Amino acid sequence: MPTxxxxxxxxDFSSPYGYLAATRINAIGAKYERRVKWRPILLGxxxxxxxNSPLISQPLKGTYAERDFRRTARFMGxxxxxxxxxxxxxxxxxxxxxxxxxxxxxxxxxxAMTCFATYFAxxxxxxxxxxxxxxxAHAGLDRDEILAAISDPVVKDRxxxxxxxxxxKGVFGSPxxxxxxxxxxxxxxxxxVQAWLETGGF
Amino acid sequence: MPTxxxxxxxxDFSSPYGYLAATRINAIGAKYERRVKWRPILLGxxxxxxxNSPLISQPLKGTYAERDFRRTARFMGxxxxxxxxxxxxxxxxxxxxxxxxxxxxxxxxxxAMTCFATYFAxxxxxxxxxxxxxxxAHAGLDRDEILAAISDPVVKDRxxxxxxxxxxKGVFGSPxxxxxxxxxxxxxxxxxVQAWLETGGF
Numbered sequence: 018m019p020t021x022x023x024x025x026x027x028x029d030f031s032s033p034y035g036y037l038a039a040t041r042i043n044a045i046g047a048k049y050e051r052r053v054k055w056r057p058i059l060l061g062x063x064x065x066x067x068x069n070s071p072l073i074s075q076p077l078k079g080t081y082a083e084r085d086f087r088r089t090a091r092f093m094g095x096x097x098x099x100x101x102x103x104x105x106x107x108x109x110x111x112x113x114x115x116x117x118x119x120x121x122x123x124x125x126x127x128x129a130m131t132c133f134a135t136y137f138a139x140x141x142x143x144x145x146x147x148x149x150x151x152x153x154a155h156a157g158l159d160r161d162e163i164l165a166a167i168s169d170p171v172v173k174d175r176x177x178x179x180x181x182x183x184x185x186k187g188v189f190g191s192p193x194x195x196x197x198x199x200x201x202x203x204x205x206x207x208x209x210v211q212a213w214l215e216t217g218g219f
Numbered sequence: 220m221p222t223x224x225x226x227x228x229x230x231d232f233s234s235p236y237g238y239l240a241a242t243r244i245n246a247i248g249a250k251y252e253r254r255v256k257w258r259p260i261l262l263g264x265x266x267x268x269x270x271n272s273p274l275i276s277q278p279l280k281g282t283y284a285e286r287d288f289r290r291t292a293r294f295m296g297x298x299x300x301x302x303x304x305x306x307x308x309x310x311x312x313x314x315x316x317x318x319x320x321x322x323x324x325x326x327x328x329x330x331a332m333t334c335f336a337t338y339f340a341x342x343x344x345x346x347x348x349x350x351x352x353x354x355x356a357h358a359g360l361d362r363d364e365i366l367a368a369i370s371d372p373v374v375k376d377r378x379x380x381x382x383x384x385x386x387x388k389g390v391f392g393s394p395x396x397x398x399x400x401x402x403x404x405x406x407x408x409x410x411x412v413q414a415w416l417e418t419g420g421f
Contacts, residue, residue: 092411
């Protein structure tokens with residue numbers, strides 16, 4: 018079993034459990050000297066492929082989910098507030114991410130955490146291109162370059178290809194983490210991800 | 220907040236994660252000196268109310284779920300094999316359970332664990348009334364009394380009322396655990412159940 022490839026971390030910027038996992042995944046990777054490849058996707062196409070819908074819109078489950086988001090965040094010691102509107106379209110954030118990531122993965126990670134924290138810790142809508150560019154500027158990037166990237170057909174197509182590739186990998190939710198071919202779905206599988214890295218598979 | 224009531228443990232005998240939680244829940248209750256009230260339900264009506272369907276029949280998610288059942292069992296150190304047929308109707312096991320539980324909760328617990336282990340550790344179908352009566356006999360009960368109970372309209376109605384009551388409590392999946400009014404869904408929330416009992420809520 019190869020143990021030198023990156024950990025693939027798939028998430029949607031509008032996913033609370035994606036946010037919770039995002040606060041931990043790089044520390045887990047670092048512990049086992051494994052690079053983490055962040056891969057924002059769009060849950061819309063994933064839900065379409067798997068016949069799912071946003072948790073929050075499901076009877077009974079939706080009410081539970083809102084409570085579980087908050088409680089699991091407290092359990093993990095992560096700042097969280099339920100944003101409104103929720104969920105949101107995250108194609109602008111995801112496009113900006115890939116554009117930045119091609120140039121500087123560390124800066125892309127900083128930008129991603131800023132997006133997550135702004136939406137889920139401060140409750141501020143991050144769907145708009147202007148907002149995404151502002152957050153990228155906070156992460157040290159050029160605002161106008163980001164705005165141009167977001168509306169660039171090449172970058173749009175890049176995100177589309179990433180989403181299509183994730184579907185081929187079987188990614189149907191967020192977070193979805195692949196370690197050496199083994200898939201883990203959910204922030205509540207981080208303990209299994211760690212055990213898998215520790216043991217090389219159990 | 221009252222801390223003297225029982226822990227309500229809702230599950231379907233055909234639920235792998237219900238089985239996994241079943242192997243742990245009484246030890247957790249004992250640790251915090253809390254009684255655990257086992258409440259078998261039928262996922263069919265719960266899925267209808269919440270717009271869900273069995274995990275296994277969902278595109279992408281079904282394939283993942285089968286892998287996750289096995290892996291999570293290994294992670295927890297619990298014997299498991301994917302039974303076939305799966306899922307199965309569990310009204311006979313649930314009816315027998317309530318009939319036994321009204322007479323002897325300890326024996327009902329033993330019977331429930333026998334059902335779970337037969338289906339998920341040995342992979343043997345437990346849907347039929349004859350099989351359920353045989354398993355009850357193993358747990359020290361009278362085979363013919365169990366067969367009579369399973370087809371008794373009073374016992375059938377008892378299960379129906381338990382299922383209806385669970386829906387009113389918002390139970391939409393298995394396992395579903397309620398501690399002092401706080402609901403926890405999934406075997407992967409047992410750590411939060413423990414923390415809740417430890418702290419009286421967090």
